[in-house]
Amino acid sequence: xxxxxxxxxWTAGLVVIGDEILSGRTHDKNIAQVASWxxxxxxxxxxxxxxxxxxxxIVGAVNALREENDYLFTTxxxxxxxxxxxxxxxxxxxxxxVVVHPTARAILEKYYAxxxxxxxxxxxxxxxxxxxxLIPNRMSGAPGIKIGNVHLMAGVPHITAxxxxxxxxxxxxxxxxxxxxxxxxTAESExxxxxxxxxxxxxxxxxGSYPFFRDxxxxxxxxxxxxxxxxxxxxxxxxxxxxxxxxxxxxPGGI
Amino acid sequence: xxxxxxxxxWTAGLVVIGDEILSGRTHDKNIAQVASWxxxxxxxxxxxxxxxxxxxxIVGAVNALREENDYLFTTxxxxxxxxxxxxxxxxxxxxxxVVVHPTARAILEKYYAxxxxxxxxxxxxxxxxxxxxLIPNRMSGAPGIKIGNVHLMAGVPHITAxxxxxxxxxxxxxxxxxxxxxxxxTAESExxxxxxxxxxxxxxxxxGSYPFFRDxxxxxxxxxxxxxxxxxxxxxxxxxxxxxxxxxxxxPGGI
Numbered sequence: 179x180x181x182x183x184x185x186x187x188w189t190a191g192l193v194v195i196g197d198e199i200l201s202g203r204t205h206d207k208n209i210a211q212v213a214s215w216x217x218x219x220x221x222x223x224x225x226x227x228x229x230x231x232x233x234x235x236i237v238g239a240v241n242a243l244r245e246e247n248d249y250l251f252t253t254x255x256x257x258x259x260x261x262x263x264x265x266x267x268x269x270x271x272x273x274x275x276v277v278v279h280p281t282a283r284a285i286l287e288k289y290y291a292x293x294x295x296x297x298x299x300x301x302x303x304x305x306x307x308x309x310x311x312l313i314p315n316r317m318s319g320a321p322g323i324k325i326g327n328v329h330l331m332a333g334v335p336h337i338t339a340x341x342x343x344x345x346x347x348x349x350x351x352x353x354x355x356x357x358x359x360x361x362x363x364t365a366e367s368e369x370x371x372x373x374x375x376x377x378x379x380x381x382x383x384x385x386g387s388y389p390f391f392r393d394x395x396x397x398x399x400x401x402x403x404x405x406x407x408x409x410x411x412x413x414x415x416x417x418x419x420x421x422x423x424x425x426x427x428x429x430p431g432g433i
Numbered sequence: 434x435x436x437x438x439x440x441x442x443w444t445a446g447l448v449v450i451g452d453e454i455l456s457g458r459t460h461d462k463n464i465a466q467v468a469s470w471x472x473x474x475x476x477x478x479x480x481x482x483x484x485x486x487x488x489x490x491i492v493g494a495v496n497a498l499r500e501e502n503d504y505l506f507t508t509x510x511x512x513x514x515x516x517x518x519x520x521x522x523x524x525x526x527x528x529x530x531v532v533v534h535p536t537a538r539a540i541l542e543k544y545y546a547x548x549x550x551x552x553x554x555x556x557x558x559x560x561x562x563x564x565x566x567l568i569p570n571r572m573s574g575a576p577g578i579k580i581g582n583v584h585l586m587a588g589v590p591h592i593t594a595x596x597x598x599x600x601x602x603x604x605x606x607x608x609x610x611x612x613x614x615x616x617x618x619t620a621e622s623e624x625x626x627x628x629x630x631x632x633x634x635x636x637x638x639x640x641g642s643y644p645f646f647r648d649x650x651x652x653x654x655x656x657x658x659x660x661x662x663x664x665x666x667x668x669x670x671x672x673x674x675x676x677x678x679x680x681x682x683x684x685p686g687g688i
Contacts, residue, residue, distance in 0.1 A: 194481075196641075197639065197641050197658075198641055198643055198656070199464065199465075199468070199481075200468055200477075200478045200479070200480075200481070201468060201469075201472060201478070201610070201612075201658070202464075202465045202466070202467075202468030202469030202470075202471075202472060202478075203612075203643075203656065204465075204643070205462075205464075205465045206461070206464060206465070207460075209454065209457075209460075209461060209483065210454075210457045210459075210460045210461070211457070212457075213454070213455055213456060213457030214456075214457030215457075216457075217456060217457060222455075223455045223456070223457075224455070224485065225455075225482065225483065225484055225485075225490070226449075226454075226455070226481075226482065226483035227480065227481065227482050227483075228464065228480065228481035228482075228483075229480055230479065230480075231639075231641070235480070257621060257622075257642070257644065258621060258622035258625045259621050259622075259625045259628055259629070259642040260625065260628060260629035260632060260640075261639070261640070261641055261642060290622075293620070294623065297622065297623070297625075298625075298626070299622045299623070299625030299626060300622040302625070303622075318646075334644065334645075334646075355456070357456075357458075365548070366512060366513060366514050367512075367513035367514075367545075367552060367554045367555045367558075368549065368552070368554070370513045370514045370515065370552075370553075370554030370557070371553070371554060373514055373515060374514070374515035377515060384452065384486075384516070385515075385516070386451075386452050386453055386486070386516055387512070387514040387516060388453060388458075388459070389512065389589065390589075391573075391589075401453070401458065403452075403456070
């Protein structure tokens with residue numbers, strides 16, 4: 179059997195850069211945001227690494243994940259201060275120099291015209307790895323940066339959101355991973371065998387089990403995922419049948 | 434100059450295991466929770482990797498981070514269902530077998546005595562890499578697992594919290610990283626040089642700049658970090674002096 183091109187799985191890596199995440203001071207919001215956006219593009223988030231503001235650590239993570247995946251995203255470290263070293267790290271990882279991008283400079287000059295004008299620090303945000311393009315930023319002045327399969331985005335989540343929006347539809351992906359959720363007021367340990375058997379009977383599906391404890395009772399949501407809508411429907415059907423036969427009430431759509 | 438033993442920096446890695454984080458379905462809460470707890474133990478979180486429920490990916494991340502750091506923590510994948518494969522992956526990473534831990538078995542038998550009794554699926558939660566000890570779990574039955582410098586914890590945040598609590602004070606660490614925050618209703622790009630100069634004048638301090646946009650105005654919090662209280666105080670003093678001289682109002686403690 180040949181694999182149709184639509185079966186190709188596209189993957190992305192994400193490098194989250196910032197001491198503030200590793201110190202616990204800031205709760206990361208970009209992992210979930212980037213993950214959800216990628217799903218819609220038909221691209222699977224394969225791995226995330228959170229690294230400190232140390233150039234060699236960023237270089238290592240960028241090189242590992244850009245080679246293993248179709249796309250790489252970074253968040254954080256593209257601002258105007260001394261701890262913003264992502265551009266330098268990515269340039270080092272790619273073996274290119276750092277240059278001031280003329281369009282980025284023009285954008286920043288316009289943005290800061292009525293805010294005290296351009297300064298050396300603000301001009302840092304026009305620096306890009308040589309050969310890079312810009313990713314529009316409609317929230318604040320400084321653009322994101324795209325070079326090869328690497329996409330450098332802001333750390334502040336609402337600015338990242340604007341940059342993702344600008345990239346929507348521009349990256350080739352595959353079939354989006356579809357999912358259906360079935361909720362059950364049953365301890366997952368009581369239905370573990372049912373879940374395993376349903377998954378094993380459908381080789382293109384994965385079933386995840388996510389337990390919870392709510393209103394004094396335990397339960398779990400079972401999430402069935404597949405790129406194939408028919409397989410997905412069949413697996414959900416098998417699972418619901420088996421739950422019903424074993425006497426477990428369940429809620430399609432999840433609890 | 435010799436380095437006093439109190440200057441030793443202790444580090445930890447964290448591997449977050451779970452398709453649900455990488456799909457964007459679940460917002461991770463364990464990174465910030467583990468990071469904050471480690472800070473208090475005098476241990477620095479050096480890197481986080483989020484990997485899917487695929488054994489070779491878990492093995493790779495566990496081996497990379499346990500060798501680079503004093504401690505390794507994992508969250509997720511120690512429940513009763515087929516997608517819970519962390520124990521097998523860590524055993525493979527360490528080159529040991531998987532056994533049923535008699536104490537874990539006894540804990541589970543007692544916990545499930547009035548909940549339908551022990552089953553094959555529930556007994557999965559008594560499996561440990563050979564040679565492991567248990568980490569008490571006062572929230573639900575299944576214990577965490579400690580083997581060498583590797584600590585396997587639950588994925589559900591409040592259960593993880595209980596396991597961290599059980600480990601409090603048991604891991605050797607160094608001097609906790611102290612921090613002070615100074616808030617400023619000023620764009621960080623206006624004070625980038627002040628921040629860089631203050632940091633360069635204090636080699637044992639790092640200054641992070643965290644911009645925000647609130648009530649229609651931009652501002653930033655500057656976080657000065659050091660294990661040395663005197664250096665920290667001196668750096669904060671230098672920074673505040675320089676901000677005042679340049680005419681920027683600032684708020685000790687942050688905004």
